[in-house]
Amino acid sequence: MSVSEAEKKQMQKLQPGVPAVKVQDVSITYRTTFERVPTFKSAIVRFGRGERAVREVKAVQNVSFDVDQGATIGIIGANGAGKSTLMRAVAGILPPTSGRIEVHGRVSTLLSLGVGFNAMLSGRENVVLGGLAAGLSRKEIKERYEEVAEFAELGDFMEMPMRTYSSGMFQRLAFSVAVHMDPDILLIDEALSAGDASFKTKAAAKMTELVSNSRTMFLVSHAMASVRELCNDCIWLHKGKVMMRGEPNEVIAAYTKFLQVGEKESASLEDL
DSSP: HHHHHHHHHHHHHTTTTTTTTEEEEEEEEEEEEEEEEOHHHHHHTTTOEEEEEEEEEEEEEEEEEEEOOOOOEEEETTTTHHHHHHHHHHHTTOOSSEEEEEEEEEEEOOOOOTTTOOOBBHHHHHHHHHHTTTTOOHHHHHHHHHHHHHHHHGGGGGSBGGGGOHHHHHHHHHHHHHHSSSSSSEEEESSGSSHHHHHHHHHHHHHHHHHHOOEEEEOOOHHHHHHHHSEEEEEEEEEEEEEEEEEEHHHHHHHHHHOOOOOOOOHTTTOO
C-alpha cells in the first residue's frame, strides 16, 4: 500500500464514540407551482389563461435523531411520510431547507432502482461509474469487480448495454454495486421490493453480513417483516414528523394500530 492510499484509509476511519449520522432539527420544504384549470366560461372570458399559484410541501419537519455506528435502523411510514426525502438528505443528494446533517463515514446508496446508471453503457462500465461515484480508485474498483459480477449473477449480460436489462436485472446489479463499495453507511430504500425469492434471500444475507461487520444501515421499507428481521432500531415517520422511535416490534405495533390494521393480519403487514 502506498503512502497516499494509507493516508486515505486513515482519513476514512470512523471516530470511536461519534454517531455515524446526526440529524439536527432538519426540515425540508418543496416549493412547486401548479395551474388552476379555468372553467369553460372563464376560459372564454379570460382567453384561457389560468392562474399560477405556488404551493409549499413540508416533506420533513423538525426531525432530529442520532444513529450510532453499527446500528441497523428501519424507517417506516405511509406513502408521503417523508422517508425517501429524508434518506436523500442523509445521502447528501438533497440539501435540508433548515437544520443540519452530519455523516461520518463513506456512504453507499440504493435509493431508487437503477438511479445513476447509464442505460446505454454496459453493466461492467456502470460498475466502474458506481465505484468512482462512491469515491473508489480505479484500482479498487478493479479489485472488487469480479465479486460484484458474481453476486449479481448476470453472466454475459455484464458486457451488454443496461437498456437490454429487465427490471430485476437492474435491481440485482444496483444492489451488488451498492453493497460491494466498502460502505461505512448503507442507505437502502425498498431494495428488496424487486427480484425473485432467491435474490431477496441472498440480499438479506449480505445486509446481515454488513451489519455484523459493524456497518451502519438505514432500511426504508413497507415490508414490516424485513424491518423486524434486519433492524435493531426503528423510526416511524408520519407527514414529515417523527411519531416514535424504539425497538422495531414496539414501533411496528404502534404504527399498525395507528393504521387500524391487526397485528395478526400478516398479509397486510407487507403492504402498509
